[in-house]
Amino acid sequence: MKRILMLMSLGALLWHTSCTTQGEEKHEEEVEFLVTSPARMDTTITEEYVCQIHSINHIELRAQERGYLEKIFVDEGQYVRKGQLLFQIMPKLYEAELQKAKAEVSFAEIEYQNTKSLADRDVVAPNELAMAKAKLDKAKAEEALAEVHLQFTEIRAPFDGIIDRFHVRLGSLVEEGELLSNLSDNSKMWVYYNVPEAEYLDYKSNVQRDSLMKVGLLMANNKMFEFPGVVETIEADFNHETGNIPFRATFPNPKGLLRHGETGNIIMGVPLDNALIIPQKATFEVLDKKYVYVLGEDNIIRSKPITIAAELPHIYAVQEGIDVNDKILLEGLRLVRENEEIKSKFVEPAKALSELDLYAE
Known part of the structure; x- marks a missing residue:
C-alpha cells in the first residue's frame, strides 16, 4: 500500500513540474520586446569650454607726477x-x-x-x-x-x-x-574661451551671417549665471600648437556678481542638422565600443557596432553603423542573446524619443 501511495505522489509531482515548465516556456514565448528605428531630426548638442572672465574695461591707475x-x-x-x-x-x-x-x-x-x-x-x-x-x-x-x-x-x-x-x-x-x-568696469563682462578647429567650422557653417549665438556661463560654484551672453568676436588666427581659436562672449552684469579674473565654463549649443538620433538606453558597450541590437526580417537580433557623433542628455547622434530603416532593440538588452529569435512590438521613433528628457528640437 505504501509503495502504491509513493508511486501516486511521484506521478503527481512529475505532472505538476511538467505543467509548470510548460507554463514558463509558454510565458517566455509570449514576451514582446520593444523595437524602434533611428530618427532623422535637427537638434543641438551642448559643448562646454573652460573660460576666463574679464571686465569690459580693466585699467591700471598710475601716478603721473613724482611726489608724496x-x-x-x-x-x-x-x-x-x-x-x-x-x-x-x-x-x-x-x-x-x-x-x-x-x-x-x-x-x-x-x-x-x-x-x-x-x-x-x-x-x-x-x-x-x-x-x-x-x-x-x-x-x-x-x-x-x-x-x-x-x-x-x-x-x-x-x-x-x-x-x-x-x-x-x-x-x-x-x-x-x-x-x-x-579700476574695473564690470557693467559688462568679456568671457574668453578656446574652440577647436572642427567645432569652429561647424559653428560658422550653421550660424547665419551677422547673427549672434547665445551662450550660457557655468560659474565656479556649478550654478548657471542668470543672464545669457552672446558671441560677438572671434580672433583672426588659430593657435598652431593647440589647434584652437579664441572666441569672446559678452555677458551683461547688472547685479555685479561677476568680477575680473574669475573662471568658469561656457555652455554653447552647436546645431546638428539632419542628425541620426537614437536613445542611449538602446546601446550597450563592449571594450569601449558602442553596439546596438538590430532586428532582421527573420526576427533574429544581431549586434552591430556604431560610431557616436555626439552625446546629448539621454540620446546619441550616430555617425555610422546603422541607418534610418533599421529596427533596433529599445529595451531588454540584457534579456536577449546574439542571434536569438524574438517577438517584437514596434514603437514609432517620435514616441520613443518623446518619453525621454531631451533638448532636441
Missing part, C-alpha cells in the same frame, strides 16, 4: 563714478610753479602792452612788437603746462567702476608712472 601721496579719497573695493577724485599727490611744488608761471604771464603782458603803445607811435620797430608778443605767448604756454602738471597731482576715475587693492599707502613717495591701483 598726500590723500586717498576711496577704499579698496569701492564703487566710484567717472571723474571722482581718487588720489592726491602733494601739490605744493606744482602750485608754486603755477604761481610763478602766472607772474611771468603778467610781466610779459605788461611788456607787450608797453611795446605796442610805442609801436603805435612808430617809436619802436614792428619786429620789437612781434618779439614782445612771442614772449607773451611763451609765458602763457608755460602757465598752461604748469596747470597740467598741477592737475596731474589729482588721479580721477576715467569711468565708473570698482577700485582694486592699493599698491601704495598714504605718505608713500611715488615715482612718475608708479602703479597705485586698478
